[in-house]
Every structure is written in C-alpha cells, then in structure tokens.
Amino acid sequence: MRALKLLALLPFAALLGGCDFVVLAPAGDVAVQQRDLVVISTVLMLIIVLPVMALTVFFAWRYRQSNTQAPYEPEWDHSTQLELVIWSAPLLIIICLGALTWMGTHLLDPYRSLGRIAADKPIESKDAPLNVEVVALDWKWLFIYPDYGVAAVNELAAPVDRPIRFRITASSVMNSFYVPALAGQIYAMPGMETKLHAVANKAGTFRGFSANYSGAGFSGMHFEFKSLSNADFDKWIGTAKTSANMLGRTDYLQLERPSQNDPVRLYRSVDRDLYKAILNMCVEPGKMCMSEMMAIDAKGGLGREGFNNTLPLTYDKYARRGAPLGTEPTFVAGICSMDEIKDAPSREVTAPLDLTPLRGFGLKRPPFSPASSTSLLLGQRPKSES
Numbered sequence: 585m586r587a588l589k590l591l592a593l594l595p596f597a598a599l600l601g602g603c604d605f606v607v608l609a610p611a612g613d614v615a616v617q618q619r620d621l622v623v624i625s626t627v628l629m630l631i632i633v634l635p636v637m638a639l640t641v642f643f644a645w646r647y648r649q650s651n652t653q654a655p656y657e658p659e660w661d662h663s664t665q666l667e668l669v670i671w672s673a674p675l676l677i678i679i680c681l682g683a684l685t686w687m688g689t690h691l692l693d694p695y696r697s698l699g700r701i702a703a704d705k706p707i708e709s710k711d712a713p714l715n716v717e718v719v720a721l722d723w724k725w726l727f728i729y730p731d732y733g734v735a736a737v738n739e740l741a742a743p744v745d746r747p748i749r750f751r752i753t754a755s756s757v758m759n760s761f762y763v764p765a766l767a768g769q770i771y772a773m774p775g776m777e778t779k780l781h782a783v784a785n786k787a788g789t790f791r792g793f794s795a796n797y798s799g800a801g802f803s804g805m806h807f808e809f810k811s812l813s814n815a816d817f818d819k820w821i822g823t824a825k826t827s828a829n830m831l832g833r834t835d836y837l838q839l840e841r842p843s844q845n846d847p848v849r850l851y852r853s854v855d856r857d858l859y860k861a862i863l864n865m866c867v868e869p870g871k872m873c874m875s876e877m878m879a880i881d882a883k884g885g886l887g888r889e890g891f892n893n894t895l896p897l898t899y900d901k902y903a904r905r906g907a908p909l910g911t912e913p914t915f916v917a918g919i920c921s922m923d924e925i926k927d928a929p930s931r932e933v934t935a936p937l938d939l940t941p942l943r944g945f946g947l948k949r950p951p952f953s954p955a956s957s958t959s960l961l962l963g964q965r966p967k968s969e970s
Contacts, residue, residue, distance in 0.1 A: 611765040611786045611811060613702050614692065618768055621688045628677050628684075694770050694780045698747045702785050705745070713747040713781075716740070717859040720752075720759035720772035720794065722842040723801030728831075728859050734824035735831050737839070737849040741810040743817040744787050750780040753863045755840050760796035763809045769795045775865050775874060784811035801844035808848075824850040833858065833867050840867075 608623075610616055647654050690696075697713075700706050717728040728735045740763075742748050752761050754772040762769035767782035793806035812820060831839070831851040836858060855861075864873035 606764045606790070611788060611790060612767060612782055612784045613700065614698070614767040614782045615765060616703075616785075617688075617692055621684065621692070624684060625681060628680055632674055632677055692768075694768070694778070696781065697749075698781050698783060701745050701747065701783050707747065711745075711747055713749040714742055716742070716748060716750050718750055718752040718761055718772065719859070719862055720754040720761065720798075721840055722756055722799060723794075723805040723844055724846040725761075725792075725794075725805070725807045726839070728854055729821070729824075730854075730856070730859070732821050732824075733853055733856075734821060734827075735851040735854045736824065737851075738807040738846055739810070739848040739850070740792060740807055741812055741817060741820045742784055743814045744784055744811055746783065746814075748782050748784075750782070751859070752778045752780060753859075755862065757798050758796060759794050759798050759805075761792075762795040763790060763792040765790035766792075766809060771796065775863070777863055784809075787811050787813060787816075799842075801842065804845040825852045827852045831855065831858065833861065833869070836862070836867055 607615075608619055610619055645651075691699075698707055701711065715729070715731050717730060719726040719728070724738055725740075726735060726737055727740050748766075750761070750770075752770060752772045753776065754774045756774055758774070759772040760769045761772050761780070763782075765788075766784060767780060770778050770780045772778065788811050790809045790811065791806060792809045794802060798805065810820070827850040829835075829849060829851045831854045833855055836855075858867070861867045861873070864875050865871075866873035866876075
C-alpha cells in the first residue's frame with residue numbers, strides 16, 4: 585500500500601521538474617543581490633522554524649500517554665533559562681532581519697543609480713547607462729531607445745555589463761514590468777513614471793512579462809530580453825534601423841489599440857517627444873498635456889470659465905481608444921505648444937496668466953481670453969482655425 589502511495593506522488597514530482605528557478609539563478613547583479621536577500625532571510629527564519637518543528641515531534645513522542653518513563657510534573661509552570669532561550673533567539677533573528685531589510689531597501693532601491701556592475705566590478709566613468717523608455721500597452725510592450733532613435737515591440741535588448749536605466753509608464757491600466765533574470769518587478773501606471781536600474785552580466789535570452797493582471801490579453805503579454813555582446817547589440821540596432829516601420833504619433837495611436845499576442849516589431853525611427861506625450865497623456869493632436877494642466881492649476885486655474893477642467897478626470901477612463909465604453913473622445917485642448925514656448929516665450933497673452941512655464945503639444949495657441957476658454961477646454965476647434 586505504501587508503494588502505491590509513493591507511485592501516486594510521482595506525477596507531482598514530474599511537474600516540479602519543469603519549474604524554472606531563474607529567480608535563484610539570475611543573470612544580473614541586481615537580481616543576484618535580491619536572490620541573496622531572499623536566501624539569507626529564509627536561512628535566518630529556518631534557525632527558528634526547524635528547531636520548533638523538531639521539538640514539536642520530540643515532545644509529542646517523549647510525553648505520549650504510553651511512555652510511562654517520562655517525568656510527570658503537573659505543578660511545573662516556569663523556567664528562567666527556558667524563557668531566555670525562547671525569547672532571546674527570535675529577538676536576535678528579528679534584529680538581523682530588520683538590519684538586512686533596511687540595508688537592502690536602500691541599496692536595491694530601483695530608483696537608485698547602480699554603484700557597481702558586478703561584485704568585483706565597480707562603475708567607471710566610461711560606463712554610460714543605456715536609456716530605455718518602457719510603455720505597457722494593451723496587451724504588448726513598447727521599448728523606445730531615445731539615444732538611438734529606434735523602438736521595438738515585445739523585444740528588449742541590451743549589452744552585457746552595461747547599466748540600463750528604465751523609465752516606465754503605461755497607456756491605460758496599471759501593469760507591472762518584470763524580467764526575473766534582470767531585477768525585481770516594478771509597476772507601470774498611466775500618467776505616472778517609475779524607474780528601474782539594472783545590469784545583465786551574462787549573455788543569453790531571458791523571459792520578461794507582465795506580473796499584474798490587466799485584462800483579456802494578459803496571458804500573452806510577454807517579451808524576450810536579449811543580453812548581447814557589444815558587437816551583437818550594435819547589429820541589433822542596425823537591424824532596427826533597416827526596418828520599414830516608423831513610429832510617429834499617428835502610428836502610436838494605432839499601436840495603442842488593444843490587441844493580443846502581437847509579434848516582435850522593430851521601428852527605424854521614433855517621434856522624439858513620443859514618450860513624453862504618452863507620459864503626459866496627450867498623444868492626440870491638440871490635447872492638453874498633464875504638465876500644461878498642472879502648470880495652469882499651479883497659477884490658480886482659468887477662473888470661472890475653467891470649470892470644465894474637471895473633464896480630464898473622466899475622459900481617459902470612459903473614452904480610451906479602442907475601449908468598448910464611451911463614444912467620441914472629448915478632451916481638454918492645449919492652449920500653447922512647445923514650439924511656441926521655445927520660439928516666442930515673450931509673446932503677449934491676453935489672459936491674466938503667465939503661460940511661460942507651460943509645456944504642451946498639439947494645436948497652436950489661438951487668440952485666448954478667459955471668456956473664450958470654455959470652447960478650448962471642451963476640445964472644440966476655435967472658429968478662427970476651422
């Protein structure tokens with residue numbers, strides 16, 4: 585009978601044989617330090633857990649009812665020596681775990697620039713980080729390389745032993761960017777930016793995926809992270825530059841639409857302000873950027889005529905491109921553009937508002953006054969421009 589029970593457990597052992605222990609055998613220094621933190625914490629806790637489990641079995645066996653040789657002391661209620669052992673050992677473990685957690689929290693802060701490439705290799709001045717802008721879409725990943733002017737969908741590449749600086753956001757719902765071999769997961773949120781610093785120390789192809797459920801296509805929202813030599817990375821960039829695809833704002837608006845199991849796609853050129861527009865939720869021409877809106881609010885708002893400024897709280901939720909809810913998108917129109925601010929920062933404005941610090945995209949600023957702001961805020965094109 586016992587042999588049959590053991591045979592019944594064999595299928596479960598076979599299932600465990602397919603587990604991927606990449607978290608315990610990572611390819612990057614940050615992930616290695618995180619692995620060490622997990623292992624050390626587990627060992628420290630086992631110092632308490634294992635003796636407790638062993639003593640539980642020992643006491644149950646020694647003081648069983650049938651063992652008449654075990655001492656029976658119903659009046660015993662205290663032992664100072666035993667109390668010292670029971671309380672001091674866990675207290676020391678907690679102190680060690682607290683110190684370990686405090687140091688790890690600061691040293692492995694994803695926003696903190698790397699202090700080393702590996703345990704025996706400090707950062708040098710020549711080790712310029714690779715900048716990668718990450719956008720979580722429905723349901724795919726967009727990676728923009730601003731230093732090279734290229735982009736990729738569902739494929740990420742980086743040279744071995746070169747620090748990587750990720751800037752991460754999302755197009756619609758909250759998501760989570762995770763490459764277990766490289767570093768821990770970090771969230772991607774629309775209208776917000778998170779950061780992650782990491783480095784790959786060995787060449788290979790590793791799995792990256794979304795670690796936060798985000799809807800119907802979540803199961804196919806994964807990508808390959810390619811850790812390449814410098815020569816191979818240059819070839820990868822060269823391949824991207826020979827692609828027929830270009831990623832402007834109009835192209836992005838099509839790419840942003842929900843789709844599932846998208847193939848790898850490379851782009852030879854990218855709009856230089858695309859990531860900034862995605863982050864500020866103003867890719868559409870004429871739409872007011874969050875940074876512009878925040879600058880207006882910081883100046884006191886647009887007065888009584890600016891009550892429609894509350895629209896941005898809902899229009900992105902109910903009228904996203906490709907979403908089943910909502911009809912035609914309604915949005916707050918931009919008052920000025922970045923080019924206007926750069927080319928003519930001293931241009932006279934009739935509104936009682938200093939627009940110099942504003943940063944936006946889209947429509948050129950029409951003649952503006954507080955009395956005419958309602959049509960602008962509703963996203964309607966001024967008559968002078970129709």
